[in-house]
Amino acid sequence: MKTATPAMARAINDRLALDLLLERGPLTAPQLRTLTGLSRPTVSDLIERLVDGGLIEVTGECGEDRRGPKARLYGIVAGRAHVAGVDVRRVAVNVTVADITGATVGTAVRDLPGGTGGHVHPDAPGGLADRDVSGEPDLVALVESAVAAAAGGRALDTVVIGAPGLVDPRTGDLVSGNDVPGWGRGFLESVRRRLGVPVVLENEVNLAAVAEHRSGAAAGSDDFVLMWLDDGVGAAVVLDGRLRRGMSGGAGEIGLLDVNGATLCHVVDAQVARGLDVGELARRIAVGAFALVTVLDPGLVVLGGKTGRAGGDKLAGLVAERLRELSPAPTRVLGSTVAGNAILQGAVLTALDTARDKIFG
Incomplete structure (x- = not known):
């Protein structure tokens, strides 16, 4: 079994510290020691290395005792x-x-x-x-x-x-x-x-699925499908925490699905959706969601785009209800919670x- 070289160990420790600083903001050396579990000399060395490399800088001081380096707050150099x-x-x-x-x-x-x-x-x-x-x-x-x-x-x-x-x-x-x-x-x-x-x-x-996974309705879920319901209709597939594109990039092109002689794209796009009552819209969306659930069993379907966001919990609940009638696979349905674009x-x-x-x- 191979062991980490000193250079590899330093690189791993540096990245661990940098990720903590990105996630939590400025931290002191003692805080970095607590969060990483690294020794005092190791943290001192990595701080010196990252400062010299122009990756972190002193952003202020913390605590009542401002005399020593332990009170210094270190943060990412934002303009790097x-x-x-x-x-x-x-x-x-x-x-x-x-x-x-x-x-x-x-x-x-x-x-x-x-x-x-x-x-x-x-x-x-x-x-x-x-x-x-x-x-x-x-x-x-x-x-x-x-x-x-x-x-x-x-x-x-x-x-x-x-x-x-x-x-x-x-x-x-x-x-x-x-x-x-x-x-x-x-x-x-x-x-x-x-x-x-x-x-x-x-x-x-x-890309919308990436945002949904990081900060939206799919945060904390390694398996989900984002159904994009907008002027265009499609889907993105995330399995085991990874975006799945397919051999040619066509994974999730659910808009091409035939629904009684018309494509799903044409029966639920934003313009058509505005003229439907929410029950009929949910029924049509569930047809596409059922195809995804049957093949992938993602456990979670997120409704995104203008229609998905506008429909909110009510539309998501109706789609989930229809899915329960169609598929034995337990599937949550949620509206997108990503704010903005x-x-x-x-x-x-x-x-x-x-x-x-x-x-x-």
Whole structure:
């Protein structure tokens, strides 16, 4: 059996301390010793190492005795790295930039044709100046503009983009096109060239599931399915705490399910849902949920998107009731509890995971 080398042990201890500082905020050396179970010399060495590496800094003092180093509070150097999450939807591009601690430092929005931003001046971002010769918006330019505005001059370490469509896990690009105005072949590579930083593309519902798992209705559940009920309909699958994409990125494409001659996408999308009473809507949603439960037995189905959030506990309860009639597998059904844009939050969280692994080790 192999044992950890001294260098590996130091790296493990450093990451343990950094994760505690991210989770709990500034801590003193004695607090780090208590939480990690490490010895006084080991904690002293790792603090010195992390300070010298520009990863942590003294942020203040704690307690009545302010004379010794034990009273110093150490925290993550927030500006050590910045990441961007990008939500590219059919109506707008939304961007959030966060520092390495996860604190938001900038946001930006660029409307696309059909968006809700109203009239756009031709020379403004999203206006005629950002359209190609075909009249389609220059989506790459809009993403670049929004990222630059949100970053406010800060260098970015990682950018994660969420968008509709199947993302091939092997290539990291869309398997086929989507209906986002201006999206075309080579979009991802063009964005990478323009931004000059690592850029990752992910299906938007998968990113919403990341947010739901970290801070929403699925927090604490290693197995669940997020049903996305919005202008588009789909699902994301999380099993054993890991996002499951499938061979081609198509895991969870429940919107294609046939429901009495029509696809599920067409019978429960946001526009149709607004015209249905809650009982009929629940019945239709349960058809899709039943397919997921039958194959995966996740134990938890979360209803997300505009329809899922608006329906809340009442809609979730009715879907659960219908599921009990259809399936013997016990399944909880909950409405999404992620506040704000779940896709954007999932993109930022995914970008932070990548940046922290690279910088913290």
